[in-house]
Amino acid sequence: MADEKPLKKKKQNAADLQKALRAAQGGGAGGAGGEGQPKVPIDYKKTFGRIAIILVVIWVIAFIIPSWIAKAVAGALTLVAIGFGIWFVRFVKKNEALGDLLRGADTAEGRKEALEKLDKDFKKGDTQAVLARAQLEMQEDPRKALTTLETINLDKALQPVADQVRSLRGMLHLTLGEPNEARALVDKIDLGKTQERKQRAMFATVSAEAWARTGQAKKALETLELFNPDDEELGEIRVQMLRARAFAYAHANDIKGLARTLRRLAETSPQLLGMFVSAKKTHPLLEREAKKILMSTGAVPRKMVRQKM
Incomplete structure (x- = not known):
């Protein structure tokens, strides 16, 4: 009976570590409607109002020009705008439905039910549904x-969607210890064309980690410094941002920057440092510093750390 309590505590610590790692992976998915992610209201009035103004200008110009060709072009552009409006509304509604589905999938049973609904309610090969499925699967099987x-x-795929897929695939390759595969994907992401700030930060974070782990630590750090991990708007991807910085500092042999970043991660949860000692192909300096800080926090017994690491 004397050994039962330490054994139970050891199992509990291991389970907590795995939970923290899954949270770090899932929190940076970068997709619309992630688990626990709040709804972002779409201002239809503002969006379609801008389109209407553009169409009015086009028609004014068409009536000024004394030619049927100008009016035909204006009419064609109007039809295109109407078609885009219909597609946009359907796209947003589908995204909202998938977001609701993901928000309710915060347990293993919930994820199972969500996957069943995806099979039932969405067409096979639907890009948005495939993205949602991957976000559910990555919690347990990257x-x-x-x-x-x-x-x-x-x-x-449309450029924004393609870049989202590249970012998510890149993040999974990094999690699985495959930085070269991640690098091949992120090099095709055009960060300058990403308008939404949070998504741009996520793309930059994944790209920077891939760059750092494949020989371009300086470029990685320069990119990461454009975004503040303590920015409230970027709170959902803070762990992912600090993780990328840790890899970048390690590959740049910046011990002070590395230690500072690891301590910030430990303030969130000491167990998050476990991702650096359990992951494949971790930089030796990063693994050493992570072990040191992890043991100093006392969150995990020294004996257990040595056995697992």
Whole structure:
């Protein structure tokens, strides 16, 4: 009976560590409607109001020009705008439905039910549904999520969607200890064309970690310094941002910067440092410093740390 309590505590610590690692992976998915992510209201009036103003200007110009061609062009552009409006509304509503589905999938049973609904309510091959499926799968099986994402044809997907898929795939490759595969994906992401600030920060974070782990630590740090991990708007990806900085500082042999970043992670949860000692192909300096801080916090017994690391 004397050994039962330490054994139970050891199992509990290991479970907590895995939970923290899953949270770090899932929190940086970068997709619309992630688990626990609040709804972002769409201002239809503002969006369609701008389109209407543009159409009015086009028609004014068309009536000024004494030619039927100008009016035909204006009419064609109006039809295109109407078609875009219909597509946009459907796209947003589908995204909202998927977001609601993901928000309710915060347990293993919830994820199972969500996956069943995806199979039932969405067409096979629907890009948004595939993204949602991958975000559910990555909580328990990153390799399976990666296989799911690889079914999306990036050459046919819209640029924002393609970049989102590249970012998510890149993050999964990094989690699985495959930085070269991640680098091949993130090098095709155009950060300058990403308008939404949080998504741009996520893309930059994944790209920077891939760069740092494949020989471009300086470029990685310069990119990461454009975003503040303590910015409240970027709170959902703070762990992912600090993780990328830790890799970048380690590969740049900046011990002070590395220690500072690891301490900030430990303030959130000491167990998050476990991602650096349990992951594949971790930089020796990063693994050493993470072990040191992890043991100094007392959150995990020294004996257990040595056995696991």
